[in-house]
Amino acid sequence: MTRRVMFKEILENLLSLRFVLSLVLVICLFAASGFVFVGKFAEQSADYWAETNRNLSALREECSNALYRAAFYRQTIWREPKLLSLCAEGFEKSLPNCIRSDAFASDLPQVKGRGNFAFPHFSDIDWVFIISTVLSFVALALTYDSMSGEREAGTLRLMLANTIPRYKVLLGKYFGAMFTLAIPLIVGLLVCLIIVIPSKDVTIDAAAWLKILAVAILSLLYLSIFVFLGMFISSRSAHSSNCMVLLLMVWVVLVILLPGGGRIFAEISSQSPTQVELERRLDEVGKEIWDNCEKFGKNAGYMSSDPNSPRNNPPARARLKTALTNAANQVRDDHHNRLLAQALTGRNLTCISPVAIYARASELIAGTGINRCADIYQQVREYQTALREYVRTKDLEDPASLHLVNPELSATRYWRAISHNPVDFDTVPKFQERNLGLGQSLQLAIWDIGLLALFNIVFFTASFVSFLRYDVR
Amino acid sequence: MIWKIAKKEFLLNLMTFKFAVGTILCMVLMAVFVPILMNDYEQRLQKYNKLVADNEAELRKVRVYKNITPTLHRPPAMLSVFSAGLEKQLGDSARIEIGTIPKVDAAPTGDNHYLSIFPVLDASLILKIVLSLLAILIAYDGISGEKERGTLRLILANRTARHQVLLGKLLAAVVTLIVPTTIAFVVGVLVLEFSPMADLTWSDWARIGLMYLASLIFISAMYNMGLLFSCLANRPAISLILGLFFWVVCAVVIPNASVYTATRIRPLEPKVEVDSQITLLRSELRRQWIDIMVATAGNRSTSQSDAQGAFGNGYIRKFNTDCFEWQQGLHPAMEPLRIKYADRIWEVESGYLKTIWKQRHLADNLSRISPIFSYENATSVLAGTDLASFQYFVSRAKAYRDQIVEYIRSRTDNFRSSSYWTPFSKEYASDYGDGKREAPDIADHPRLNLEDLPPCTYRLDLAESVRRAIPDLALLVFANVLFFALSFVAFMKGDVR
Numbered sequence: 015m016t017r018r019v020m021f022k023e024i025l026e027n028l029l030s031l032r033f034v035l036s037l038v039l040v041i042c043l044f045a046a047s048g049f050v051f052v053g054k055f056a057e058q059s060a061d062y063w064a065e066t067n068r069n070l071s072a073l074r075e076e077c078s079n080a081l082y083r084a085a086f087y088r089q090t091i092w093r094e095p096k097l098l099s100l101c102a103e104g105f106e107k108s109l110p111n112c113i114r115s116d117a118f119a120s121d122l123p124q125v126k127g128r129g130n131f132a133f134p135h136f137s138d139i140d141w142v143f144i145i146s147t148v149l150s151f152v153a154l155a156l157t158y159d160s161m162s163g164e165r166e167a168g169t170l171r172l173m174l175a176n177t178i179p180r181y182k183v184l185l186g187k188y189f190g191a192m193f194t195l196a197i198p199l200i201v202g203l204l205v206c207l208i209i210v211i212p213s214k215d216v217t218i219d220a221a222a223w224l225k226i227l228a229v230a231i232l233s234l235l236y237l238s239i240f241v242f243l244g245m246f247i248s249s250r251s252a253h254s255s256n257c258m259v260l261l262l263m264v265w266v267v268l269v270i271l272l273p274g275g276g277r278i279f280a281e282i283s284s285q286s287p288t289q290v291e292l293e294r295r296l297d298e299v300g301k302e303i304w305d306n307c308e309k310f311g312k313n314a315g316y317m318s319s320d321p322n323s324p325r326n327n328p329p330a331r332a333r334l335k336t337a338l339t340n341a342a343n344q345v346r347d348d349h350h351n352r353l354l355a356q357a358l359t360g361r362n363l364t365c366i367s368p369v370a371i372y373a374r375a376s377e378l379i380a381g382t383g384i385n386r387c388a389d390i391y392q393q394v395r396e397y398q399t400a401l402r403e404y405v406r407t408k409d410l411e412d413p414a415s416l417h418l419v420n421p422e423l424s425a426t427r428y429w430r431a432i433s434h435n436p437v438d439f440d441t442v443p444k445f446q447e448r449n450l451g452l453g454q455s456l457q458l459a460i461w462d463i464g465l466l467a468l469f470n471i472v473f474f475t476a477s478f479v480s481f482l483r484y485d486v487r
Numbered sequence: 488m489i490w491k492i493a494k495k496e497f498l499l500n501l502m503t504f505k506f507a508v509g510t511i512l513c514m515v516l517m518a519v520f521v522p523i524l525m526n527d528y529e530q531r532l533q534k535y536n537k538l539v540a541d542n543e544a545e546l547r548k549v550r551v552y553k554n555i556t557p558t559l560h561r562p563p564a565m566l567s568v569f570s571a572g573l574e575k576q577l578g579d580s581a582r583i584e585i586g587t588i589p590k591v592d593a594a595p596t597g598d599n600h601y602l603s604i605f606p607v608l609d610a611s612l613i614l615k616i617v618l619s620l621l622a623i624l625i626a627y628d629g630i631s632g633e634k635e636r637g638t639l640r641l642i643l644a645n646r647t648a649r650h651q652v653l654l655g656k657l658l659a660a661v662v663t664l665i666v667p668t669t670i671a672f673v674v675g676v677l678v679l680e681f682s683p684m685a686d687l688t689w690s691d692w693a694r695i696g697l698m699y700l701a702s703l704i705f706i707s708a709m710y711n712m713g714l715l716f717s718c719l720a721n722r723p724a725i726s727l728i729l730g731l732f733f734w735v736v737c738a739v740v741i742p743n744a745s746v747y748t749a750t751r752i753r754p755l756e757p758k759v760e761v762d763s764q765i766t767l768l769r770s771e772l773r774r775q776w777i778d779i780m781v782a783t784a785g786n787r788s789t790s791q792s793d794a795q796g797a798f799g800n801g802y803i804r805k806f807n808t809d810c811f812e813w814q815q816g817l818h819p820a821m822e823p824l825r826i827k828y829a830d831r832i833w834e835v836e837s838g839y840l841k842t843i844w845k846q847r848h849l850a851d852n853l854s855r856i857s858p859i860f861s862y863e864n865a866t867s868v869l870a871g872t873d874l875a876s877f878q879y880f881v882s883r884a885k886a887y888r889d890q891i892v893e894y895i896r897s898r899t900d901n902f903r904s905s906s907y908w909t910p911f912s913k914e915y916a917s918d919y920g921d922g923k924r925e926a927p928d929i930a931d932h933p934r935l936n937l938e939d940l941p942p943c944t945y946r947l948d949l950a951e952s953v954r955r956a957i958p959d960l961a962l963l964v965f966a967n968v969l970f971f972a973l974s975f976v977a978f979m980k981g982d983v984r
Contacts, residue, residue: 035729039740043740046747061757105603108600109601109603109604110601130755131576132573132846133847134573134576159724255504256505259505259508259509262731263509266616271608271613273606274605274612277575277606277607278520281527282526285530353599353600357605361605364605384601387601
């Protein structure tokens with residue numbers, strides 16, 4: 015019986031104007047998103063490879079000069095444009111996209127590139143945007159009269175006059191709405207993929223396909239919340255127009271206002287750590303170490319460019335400089351963590367709304383957005399350690415070197431603290447961003463998926479109870 | 488007759504569920520979000536006040552003209568509570584120096600980039616979303632609902648003209664929609680008024696009044712659009728769906744699509760090229776600087792600088808006669824050159840900035856098809872948070888720098904006076920050089936009297952804002968007329984059965 019109700023619902027929906035309109039709108043949006051993505055991706059990839067190759071060729075030159083030059087070369091590491099930003103762009107274009115770093119220290123992530131800063135921050139038309147804004151709206155437009163409309167038309171009492179239990183009607187209507195919604199969703203995704211796949215810059219591997227599938231399933235889970243919500247409100251009220259009004263207002267609050275409040279929530283809940291504060295902290299830490307520099311050894315605070323000067327104490331100097339750099343790195347890491355924590359707090363506070371949860375979950379699965387940016391910073395720090403280890407091992411091969419791998423360029427140059435021999439560029443570790451597999455991404459997103467499921471259960475229960483008690487006359 | 492229809496419609500509207508929900512939601516949202524937004528504004532204002540006070544304190548410490556490098560800060564706009572615009576996104580400080588023309592950075596100082604994952608929230612978002620939806624909800628069954636219920640033919644069976652029915656409905660709807668709009672504004676203004684840090688001037692009141700007016704014109708435009716669909720469709724459900732889809736297109740699709748189209752039609756030149764041109768100019772300057780250094784070479788070993796001057800700059804506090812002569816020759820040759828190169832670098836930079844502005848203007852013009860965008864733009868212009876207000880800040884900073892440069896020039900006889908680079912006179916040099924006298928303590932160094940330093944005024948002109956808001960307001964009025972005319976035609980030709 016459920017199946018019959020479902021088929022009836024699907025057929026009725028398919029013939030309705032709202033379905034036709036939403037199908038057209040959604041397909042147009044998905045097609046636009048595909049075209050926009052292809053253009054943007056080609057441009058970003060070209061920029062990324064130009065910058066990365068420039069960086070690598072400079073590194074190659076430094077390697078052919080001397081090992082220490084390679085260690086001190088300040089590389090610019092760019093964030094690679096990612097194919098899955100098609101699914102969830104996650105405001106990546108206004109997030110930091112490059113980090114300057116050598117083997118010892120790195121700057122904080124910066125925003126560089128050809129974007130126009132005078133445009134307001136907004137999300138690209140990616141899948142998450144279309145699904146979370148437009149399709150959720152379509153879900154409500156399909157379900158606002160599912161109970162109250164039939165009640166007004168008088169068909170609900172006819173249906174229930176038969177031996178069909180209410181829950182079957184409810185489930186039939188739910189699946190009917192979900193299948194109807196799945197049509198624009200699937201057609202839209204296919205249209206978008208058909209536009210994207212032939213582009214020469216794009217190759218979708220198996221892992222990406224799996225992630226795309228996961229995002230699609232997640233989208234259905236998200237849309238199901240709005241279907242249940244629509245049915246819940248529809249079975250609370252006698253008039254379908256009232257349901258529409260209520261649902262629209264709930265939609266506005268959940269989809270537009272609450273996610274927008276993130277910045278304000280973040281700024282009020284914690285003060286933004288400022289650049290001035292960071293510089294003051296760096297000064298303080300540096301001064302403290304300099305004041306006690308003798309504790310690193312005699313004459314640690316002294317450096318003469320003459321390697322034979324008797325006052326020089328290279329091991330002590332290396333210890334001092336390493337301590338200074340480590341302390342500064344620590345301060346920068348703390349600052350970065352505070353910046354990140356502020357944004358994440360704001361985001362957590364917006365998670366009252368399923369839209370924010372859905373966006374976060376799809377970003378985690380697609381491996382994009384703010385978490386990726388934070389992760390890249392972490393990976394750059396790990397890369398630094400690897401590069402330093404490499405320098406240390408290579409340095410041991412040179413008997414002329416003092417074997418003091420330390421972050422002071424002039425000392426290294428004058429005293430030969432690190433080897434001056436050239437190294438083979440191919441053996442030098444290069445930065446390569448790690449991509450998480452689907453399993454790990456899902457593990458990260460498990461809480462969000464759980465929350466979405468919880469929203470589903472809550473609204474299902476609410477609609478179930480309301481419909482059981484619904485007066486169908 | 489119009490009045491009778493309007494009165495009936497008004498009373499009917501007032502009793503509806505949608506009106507109650509819309510009004511209550513508007514009120515609750517304003518009451519919840521405006522205090523939060525106001526709190527945020529107060530925090531920014533405190534930060535700004537502190538920065539300005541620090542700047543003043545530094546100015547009092549100035550001992551040589553070379554060190555006058557104050558920073559100009561952009562005050563946060565109080566009305567950003569109503570319309571945040573680009574307020575938080577664009578640079579808010581400019582350092583005034585001889586060698587550079589302030590390039591206001593793309594982001595506010597110390598901005599947390601990670602916060603850009605959130606869209607902007609302000610009171611106008613609440614108004615534009617909730618009230619425009621309410622307008623559509625009130626409009627959708629205006630004609631088609633009456634048609635379905637059969638009351639329309641009863642009305643028209645009498646001697647009532649069709650245009651009277653339409654005008655009556657429009658009048659009633661506008662009066663109905665004035666209620667939530669007024670409540671929202673009253674709540675907003677009350678929060679502002681009771682905030683300890685807000686000080687509303689008459690210009691602010693005028694701006695708020697104009698925003699209120701803009702909101703009314705906007706809502707009436709959205710109502711007319713809903714009315715058009717109501718006249719076109721036979722069933723209210725269809726007119727509602729049509730209206731809502733049109734709304735989604737206006738609110739979501741058009742602003743996004745126009746930005747994309749603008750970036751395609753008028754792409755920016757890569758920043759790298761601009762940067763390389765600037766680097767080239769800088770190295771040219773450095774070469775000339777080295778030439779001057781060689782030409783004026785003096786004995787530098789007996790001079791000593793400290794970073795004890797104002798604004799973190801140093802000045803020479805110990806020197807001998809040779810050094811004095813060298814410095815005296817150096818600055819009159821060097822500073823005009825730095826000023827010249829600052830102007831040339833500025834030309835390159837402003838060329839790049841112009842392409843950025845042009846791209847944005849193109850996107851804005853394309854977005855203006857959507858009344859929602861026109862409204863948003865009009866409010867941000869009135870709140871002083873739009874792009875033009877920022878451009879005004881940039882131009883103000885440049886003008887202020889020119890003033891300061893001129894001031895220093897006039898006070899130091901075109902950089903020839905030694906007061907430009909040291910607080911001491913030539914006699915002191917010979918004393919010090921001969922070792923007759925100990926150098927005085929830094930605390931005893933004489934300070935400059937900068938009472939006649941030109942003050943910087945940064946105030947947005949109300950008349951200018953109104954002038955800039957007029958195109959958007961005119962577009963909104965045009966949207967009103969257009970939608971009403973179309974619905975009039977549709978209704979005149981429509982079948983009322």
